[in-house]
Amino acid sequence: MQVYGYYDVVVVGGGASGTAAAISAAREGAKTILIETLGGIGGMLNMVGPPGWAFDHLYNDAGEQIIGGFTMELYNDLKAMDCAMDLPKPENRCLNSPAFVDIDWGGLLLFEKCREAGVQLMLHTLAVDVLKEGDTVQGVIVENTSGRMAVMGKVVIEATGEGDIAARAGVPYSQIDRTKEELDPPSITFHMDGVDWAKTTAYFKAHPDQIIPPHFKNNDKYRFINEKRYKALEECESILDLVRDGVIDELEYDDLTHQALANGDLHPYGDLGHFFTYRQGGVIQPVFQHTAQAVDCDTTDITEYSNGEMETRRQVVIAIPAIQKYLPGYEHAYLTRMTVGMRTREGRHMVGDYQMQVSDIDAARKFDDVIAKCAMSANEGGPFHSASTPGTAMNLNPNIVKHRPPEGGSYDIPYRALVPKGIEGMLLTGKLVSVTEDFKRDLLPDNIIWGQAAGIAAAICVRRGITPRELESDVTELQEILRKNGAILDGVK
Numbered sequence: 262m263q264v265y266g267y268y269d270v271v272v273v274g275g276g277a278s279g280t281a282a283a284i285s286a287a288r289e290g291a292k293t294i295l296i297e298t299l300g301g302i303g304g305m306l307n308m309v310g311p312p313g314w315a316f317d318h319l320y321n322d323a324g325e326q327i328i329g330g331f332t333m334e335l336y337n338d339l340k341a342m343d344c345a346m347d348l349p350k351p352e353n354r355c356l357n358s359p360a361f362v363d364i365d366w367g368g369l370l371l372f373e374k375c376r377e378a379g380v381q382l383m384l385h386t387l388a389v390d391v392l393k394e395g396d397t398v399q400g401v402i403v404e405n406t407s408g409r410m411a412v413m414g415k416v417v418i419e420a421t422g423e424g425d426i427a428a429r430a431g432v433p434y435s436q437i438d439r440t441k442e443e444l445d446p447p448s449i450t451f452h453m454d455g456v457d458w459a460k461t462t463a464y465f466k467a468h469p470d471q472i473i474p475p476h477f478k479n480n481d482k483y484r485f486i487n488e489k490r491y492k493a494l495e496e497c498e499s500i501l502d503l504v505r506d507g508v509i510d511e512l513e514y515d516d517l518t519h520q521a522l523a524n525g526d527l528h529p530y531g532d533l534g535h536f537f538t539y540r541q542g543g544v545i546q547p548v549f550q551h552t553a554q555a556v557d558c559d560t561t562d563i564t565e566y567s568n569g570e571m572e573t574r575r576q577v578v579i580a581i582p583a584i585q586k587y588l589p590g591y592e593h594a595y596l597t598r599m600t601v602g603m604r605t606r607e608g609r610h611m612v613g614d615y616q617m618q619v620s621d622i623d624a625a626r627k628f629d630d631v632i633a634k635c636a637m638s639a640n641e642g643g644p645f646h647s648a649s650t651p652g653t654a655m656n657l658n659p660n661i662v663k664h665r666p667p668e669g670g671s672y673d674i675p676y677r678a679l680v681p682k683g684i685e686g687m688l689l690t691g692k693l694v695s696v697t698e699d700f701k702r703d704l705l706p707d708n709i710i711w712g713q714a715a716g717i718a719a720a721i722c723v724r725r726g727i728t729p730r731e732l733e734s735d736v737t738e739l740q741e742i743l744r745k746n747g748a749i750l751d752g753v754k
């Protein structure tokens with residue numbers, strides 16, 4: 262087979278995490294190639310799947326910043342280009358306080374950073390298999406317009422989100438048992454504009470209970486956040502002030518969704534609620550990412566994946582007239598952008614040398630080989646979202662056990678969760694960082710940091726002539742470089 266080239270680091274998957282990994286490896290001097298099946302990089306941040314690159318999760322619920330590093334580098338650059346909202350006001354900082362950015366400029370910025378760092382891009386290319394000697398991965402096989410070829414690497418970073426390449430390398434994994442638990446539904450995302458926000462503001466002032474999403478209602482844990490929302494709504498001039506100040510990151514429209522449903526004007530698989538995105542110069546647009554969802558769709562099965570794409574498009578066609586008819590201020594709103602495909606939150610759970618579990622969240626566990634902080638909660642016994650509860654996209658099943666770090670704190674992600682069990686020469690990053698089924702991973706800013714750690718780790722391994730597993734015995738240099746680049750590894754709850 263034709264060998265395309267020999268590299269220090271081969272990154273498969275140009276999502277937020279893979280791109281961060283490639284840039285970080287190249288900055289550490291590694292000869293790096295980034296392989297991506299689409300024509301652009303950024304993955305779920307801008308190309309497929311969700312949202313307005315929310316930049317939630319920068320803080321824990323104690324208000325401490327827990328994510329820095331490459332995530333903040335991107336945020337700061339976008340802010341300087343007037344492509345990002347201000348950070349949430351200090352008094353509003355928590356896990357879900359957003360700092361939305363312009364995702365299209367975000368995607369362009371990633372190209373610039375790849376160019377500056379010297380990352381070689383191989384786009385429109387699907388990685389289809391690995392080359393292995395014994396248990397050691399030595400490269401990947403790819404297919405593109407030039408044919409089938411091998412790309413050889415001293416370290417391969419698996420950042421495909423779905424883990425197709427890790428699975429082919431023989432990394433053990435598990436998947437949710439669908440006979441016992443609903444799959445978190447994949448969804449297609451669309452953006453709109455043309456909302457009359459004054460009308461929307463008047464609606465919420467007249468129906469203040471609607472500013473609290475159903476999953477926050479009657480829940481003591483959210484009382485503090487809910488009270489803050491009521492007060493801010495009362496005092497604001499525009500509902501968008503609440504977004505700009507970091508008080509809300511979404512509008513749920515619970516009552517109006519149920520009205521539309523009762524009148525037969527909406528499909529039952531999602532709701533009319535939305536997140537937001539920021540556009541250069543200050544425009545804020547709604548981003549609907551829970552409005553078209555594929556129920557019971559396993560995206561590791563190509564027939565289900567394709568049928569899901571068809572089904573979610575059908576739902577968008579139903580939902581947009583419902584948005585225009587039912588949501589106050591959206592009468593003349595229009596579609597401005599659709600992502601190129603649906604993307605999944607669930608999928609394969611790869612097994613690493615350490616597999617994160619919910620007890621790590623309960624204990625706000627700290628590890629000596631920490632490479633990142635995280636404050637995301639987990640749902641034991643079911644997904645965060647549901648496509649089988651008509652009128653709401655969130656999973657309101659009362660039997661689910663919610664795990665949150667105590668005292669609004671955070672837990673550590675250890676380097677060992679990036680090293681796949683039983684396989685040499687490979688690192689996992691992004692959505693593939695090793696966690697059990699109950700432990701959710703849909704966190705974009707966090708995935709960027711994990712990518713940065715994987716890229717630096719790979720470069721260190723190449724420099725020292727050791728394997729990613731051998732690096733586990735001493736991660737001091739990795740941590741030092743991460744800290745030097747602004748990563749937050751200590752000093753927070």
Ligand SMILES: Cc1cc2nc3c(=O)[nH]c(=O)nc-3n(C[C@H](O)[C@H](O)[C@H](O)COP(=O)(O)OP(=O)(O)OC[C@H]3O[C@@H](n4cnc5c(N)ncnc54)[C@H](O)[C@@H]3O)c2cc1C
Nearest residue numbers: 274276277278298304305311388421422691692703704705
């Ligand atoms: C519907 C939905 C809503 C979400 N909402 C939020 C939110 O509000 N806030 C938040 O912080 N996070 C959210 N997330 C999670 C967040 O978007 C993801 O966790 C994060 O983007 C994952 O990044 P990644 O780099 O691991 O994967 P991806 O961004 O999926 O990147 C993987 C890349 O690999 C490429 N690829 C795949 N297979 C191959 C192959 N064989 N060869 C070559 N390339 C390949 C893909 O094209 C893609 O570009 C959401 C996710 C989903 C699905």
